[in-house]
């Protein structure tokens with residue numbers, strides 16, 4: 366039997382996970398040692414990213430399922446909770462790092478453009494491009510917990526616990542939505558959705574890498 370679209374996407378995440386666990390930013394989260402510059406870089410770029418992500422999400426879900434949009438959009442706004450953990454560790458605030466507004470770096474722009482292009486093609490592909498966010502972060506957080514990385518003396522434990530705790534429902538709900546839509550699109554588009562999703566996962570990895578690079 367063919368696996369469902371969401372199963373195949375979860376397999377993609379599992380396949381790429383070893384690369385995430387080897388990523389230097391992710392290892393820094395796990396060990397509690399990241400430079401202030403890396404943390405600031407990440408949160409700045411993520412604020413720019415989430416802002417646009419929320420708008421796209423509203424556009425896609427607004428077209429597909431407005432009641433689901435109403436139920437879930439606060440989850441994205443609440444991600445600020447994860448950022449607060451990082452900002453506290455870096456002893457700074459959102460205002461301090463977002464004024465003047467920093468420029469979007471290359472991976473941030475590439476990832477946003479990827480999701481925008483997918484959304485222009487169809488809401489199904491748009492949703493697939495956005496689903497890497499909860500899927501990757503949830504799996505990543507679960508693995509970090511399995512490693513015991515959320516121990517009390519890790520300043521980033523709250524970040525790990527945030528994503529292991531809150532994203533479960535969001536992730537399952539959106540995968541369910543994708544599987545519900547799947548029979549309504551042509552086989553070629555279903556296949557394309559897998560590629561779009563994989564590309565987003567790769568951009569997730571590059572996004573972490575970018576935080577530790579100086580442009």
Ligand SMILES: Cc1ncc(C[n+]2csc(CCO)c2C)c(N)n1
Nearest residue numbers: 411414440441498499502532535572
């Ligand atoms: C680059 C980047 N990728 C994924 C997330 C996590 N994320 C973004 S939206 C969403 C679903 C609702 O919370 C999740 C888990 C992030 N913060 N930054």
